[in-house]
Amino acid sequence: MTIAAPADVTLVQLKRYGELIYRKIGVAISEQKATLLSNRLRRRLRVLGLDCYDKYFRLLSNASPDADEWQAFLQEITTHETYLFRDQSNWDWLRGTYIPEIQAEARKKQRTTTLRIWSAACSTGDEAATVACCLVDAIHSSNPLNVEIVGTDIGAATVIEAATTTFGERAMRLVPDTYRKRYFDKMKDGAFWVLKSSLRDLMKFKVHNLLDPIRESAFDLIFLKNVLIYFDRASKKRVLQRVREALWPGGYLITGAAEGVSDLLDEYESIRGWLHRLPTNA
Numbered sequence: 510m511t512i513a514a515p516a517d518v519t520l521v522q523l524k525r526y527g528e529l530i531y532r533k534i535g536v537a538i539s540e541q542k543a544t545l546l547s548n549r550l551r552r553r554l555r556v557l558g559l560d561c562y563d564k565y566f567r568l569l570s571n572a573s574p575d576a577d578e579w580q581a582f583l584q585e586i587t588t589h590e591t592y593l594f595r596d597q598s599n600w601d602w603l604r605g606t607y608i609p610e611i612q613a614e615a616r617k618k619q620r621t622t623t624l625r626i627w628s629a630a631c632s633t634g635d636e637a638a639t640v641a642c643c644l645v646d647a648i649h650s651s652n653p654l655n656v657e658i659v660g661t662d663i664g665a666a667t668v669i670e671a672a673t674t675t676f677g678e679r680a681m682r683l684v685p686d687t688y689r690k691r692y693f694d695k696m697k698d699g700a701f702w703v704l705k706s707s708l709r710d711l712m713k714f715k716v717h718n719l720l721d722p723i724r725e726s727a728f729d730l731i732f733l734k735n736v737l738i739y740f741d742r743a744s745k746k747r748v749l750q751r752v753r754e755a756l757w758p759g760g761y762l763i764t765g766a767a768e769g770v771s772d773l774l775d776e777y778e779s780i781r782g783w784l785h786r787l788p789t790n791a
């Protein structure tokens with residue numbers, strides 16, 4: 510028997526789900542998102558054979574925080590759009606300015622040779638893979654660095670996908686030909702590319718909620734892009750506090766163009782609109 514799909518959520522249901530989502534991941538759901546939310550919830554109802562949003566709400570409210578359904582719900586209601594080499598200016602800076610700077614400091618023994626980078630809210634790992642390509646390309650073998658790249662996301666399914674470091678043609682569209690040849694293998698089906706294992710070995714992925722502290726040693730560089738746009742001011746502040754705790758003094762934070770956080774980054778030196786440096790004495 511097919512179960513009829515319900516119409517869009519009512520205002521009361523929207524508010525209830527909105528509060529649940531906000532409390533869990535800090536994402537704010539406005540009234541304009543009613544249809545989008547309904548479409549996404551309907552997919553879970555269909556999978557579970559449920560006929561109304563209230564039943565699903567009860568199921569979620571009674572589920573333990575680490576239940577599989579919570580993972581499926583978060584995966585469904587978040588936006589995962591990403592691709593390699595998003596925002597060319599980031600990568601030009603990384604290759605042309607940042608790596609030479611780090612290598613010069615390491616040569617003069619002003620820093621260790623370990624370089625730790627966090628791709629926060631990494632979705633399917635496209636940003637982390639781009640970091641790996643740019644670093645391997647820019648680091649001179651005469652002056653090696655020990656690179657560790659950590660990618661994290663709230664969506665368990667995206668994290669599993671990220672760990673495969675496999676990308677379709679759409680995600681690969683901005684990857685220069687030289688990089689494709691050097692750092693990826695084309696899969697037999699011809700539709701997918703997989704990052705070479707020497708680059709994959711630099712990376713690890715794990716589930717993490719940006720509202721919580723990340724249990725990792727501090728990072729030299731943090732990417733926090735295209736995620737805070739979905740957060741309200743209070744959640745943005747909370748995430749930025751977590752990020753601040755995870756960044757070494759003198760470290761850099763890269764934000765997305767539309768994040769709406771410029772007035773929350775007073776502690777940082779603003780290098781460019783998207784590039785912020787924590788003072789060395791912070």
Ligand SMILES: C[S@@+](CC[C@H](N)C(=O)[O-])C[C@H]1O[C@@H](n2cnc3c(N)ncnc32)[C@H](O)[C@@H]1O
Nearest residue numbers: 534587590591630632663664718719734735736
């Ligand atoms: C649009 S993608 C951005 C991917 C990548 N940073 C980029 O700029 O291409 C946003 C990601 O943020 C994740 N996300 C949303 N809320 C989160 C939270 N509270 N903690 C961690 N990740 C979150 C979503 O699961 C989604 O994969």
